[in-house]
Amino acid sequence: MDCFSWSNGLLEINETLVIQQRGVRLYDGDDKAKLDVGVALLSTHRLIWRDVKNHECCIAMPLSQIIFFEEQAAGIGKSAKIVIHLHATPANKEPGPYQHSKYSFIKLSFKEHGQIEFHRRLTEEMTQKRWENTPASQPIPTGTGSQAGRTRAVGIVGIERKIEEKRKETDKNISEAFEDLSKLMVKAKEMVELSRSIANKIKDKQGDISEDETIRFKSYLLSMGIADPVTRETHGSGTHYHLQLAKQLGDMLQAPLEERGGMMALTEVYCLVNRARGMELLSPEDLVNACKMFESLQLPLRLRVFDSGVMVVQLQSHSEEEMIASALDSVSDKGSLTAEEFAKLLGLSVLLSKERLLLAEKVGHLCRDDSVEGLRFYPNLF
Amino acid sequence: MSFEWPWQYSFPPFFTLQPNVDTRQKQLAAWCSLALSYCRHHKLYTLDIMEAQESPVFNNKKIERKLSMEAIQVVFEELRKKGNLEWLDKNKSRCLVMWRRPEEWGKLIHQWVSKIGMVNSVFTLYELSNGDDTEGEEFHGLEDWMLLRSLQALQTDGKAEIITMDDGKGVKFF
Structure with missing residues (x-):
């Protein structure tokens, strides 16, 4: 029995499963082994036994250990057995359930039959000696063997080791994942370079390509992203960086703002800008700081903070009076409106339309009805 | 002669205390005059604030709006400032209404x-x-x-x- 080592029960790369049989009890010589009934597995390289209930309890021995084996017929109250005679156990063997044994043979007792087929297959494997043909993978590779031995360590130490191993595994996975990401970023830089060079070429060859096509191509490039995003690397940190960033924002936000009626929530701006920037993502803080520069740079944009704390970017030309007047018009038209209804009417976000209604209320054009049905705005008839 | 309700009575925002200061002042003035004329019409001299909430003045069943307790207190306080109301107890639960001072x-x-x-x-x-x-x-x-x-x-x-x-x-x- 001392020929068995603890195993994780997994087959090696070159190893193939030949047969498996349930209901097998192991005997150390003539004595019953201190193991329960389990499954005996025969592979091209090893004889493996696994406890039927506790799958962690798994032992294996190389077939090369076997000298010869014989059948032992069943008797009254006795199951059929295969007796396996073994070489002396090598000294450097991995730990197993038995460190010493006075017997040089083991027995497999077949409680649920199958011994005939098992015997036949074992004979086949012993004559073919397939484990010798694939020496690359040793019958019991020391790596897994020792690992199996270590995981078997009981108590807190065992658990700690398992956790440590898991952590190492995760670490490896994470660093691999980030390696991919940094490669992608390098590629993204190349993409930006490429688009810029194309843009330059177009500029040079303006005569060859029609004006219309140039514009269309440029708009494709723009929709792909900003050709040369302002980053902390290129423009340093602090005020200068925010100044440059503000200028770039001014250029890129003009069109979307006009499309959306002159006002966008800062969150929306954030998404739009970062989508355009691709890899050089902007932090919310940098965006706010850049937006605060609009006024000092005399750009046609303004950052506006509503009383509720909602921040928006709006065109300077976007007049407040007009906004209030339009809100009053819509509300008078419908009799009363909730922010949701107003948003639907204007195609704006609910948040922004509510801000407009609140603004109109603040100047006294509207008044509110706060009931169980929600907040409604009415023309101020008071 | 039945009591004639002012137009504000069927205007839902009337029953929500307006956050805008100017609007609120006009709203409160309307409330004060409604409360006083109602008391005058029904010759009421004392009011209980708990009962007031259920009385038709502050509870318009037709449009399913009623003035909240806090808002009623604000209206009463406004009346007191104008000298039309006096509290009868410290808890401000009962008051004298003087629709004429x-x-x-x-x-x-x-x-x-x-x-x-x-x-x-x-x-x-x-x-x-x-x-x-x-x-x-x-x-x-x-x-x-x-x-x-x-x-x-x-x-x-x-x-x-x-x-x-x-x-x-x-x-x-x-």
Whole structure:
């Protein structure tokens, strides 16, 4: 029995499963082994036994250990057995359930039959000696063997080791994942370079390509992203960086703002800008700081903070009076409106339309009805 | 004659305290005048704040809106500031409503006395509020405490003097 080592029960790369049989009890010589009934597995390289209930309890021995084996017929109250005679156990063997044994043979007792087929297959494997043909993978590779031995360590130490191993595994996975990401970023830089060079070429060859096509191509490039995003690397940190960033924002936000009626929530701006920037993502803080520069740079944009704390970017030309007047018009038209209804009417976000209604209320054009049905705005008839 | 509700009564925002200061002031003014004219119509002199919430004044069942307790308190406080209301207890749960302030009542009574040429003569309080002569006058049926307050107001102005008599109180007008 001392020929068995603890195993994780997994087959090696070159190893193939030949047969498996349930209901097998192991005997150390003539004595019953201190193991329960389990499954005996025969592979091209090893004889493996696994406890039927506790799958962690798994032992294996190389077939090369076997000298010869014989059948032992069943008797009254006795199951059929295969007796396996073994070489002396090598000294450097991995730990197993038995460190010493006075017997040089083991027995497999077949409680649920199958011994005939098992015997036949074992004979086949012993004559073919397939484990010798694939020496690359040793019958019991020391790596897994020792690992199996270590995981078997009981108590807190065992658990700690398992956790440590898991952590190492995760670490490896994470660093691999980030390696991919940094490669992608390098590629993204190349993409930006490429688009810029194309843009330059177009500029040079303006005569060859029609004006219309140039514009269309440029708009494709723009929709792909900003050709040369302002980053902390290129423009340093602090005020200068925010100044440059503000200028770039001014250029890129003009069109979307006009499309959306002159006002966008800062969150929306954030998404739009970062989508355009691709890899050089902007932090919310940098965006706010850049937006605060609009006024000092005399750009046609303004950052506006509503009383509720909602921040928006709006065109300077976007007049407040007009906004209030339009809100009053819509509300008078419908009799009363909730922010949701107003948003639907204007195609704006609910948040922004509510801000407009609140603004109109603040100047006294509207008044509110706060009931169980929600907040409604009415023309101020008071 | 049934009570005539103002237009605001069927305007839902009327029942929400407006956050805009200017709007709120107009709203409160409308509430005060509604509350007073309602009390006047129904000759109410005291109000219980808990009952007020259920009364039709602050609860418009037709449009399913009612003024919240806090808002009612704000309206009452506004009335108090204007001198039309006085709390009867510290918890501010009951109050006197004076849809006419004592000075105004006093003025009315004095006008009537001058009209019938009875200046410098003495009246009993009962005569004034329940006598046959005052029937048809607005202050007919005025509650005693209110009448006394009005006369006290006149007295401070030097237009009347309250005299204690054997069977109650009397008043002499100047």
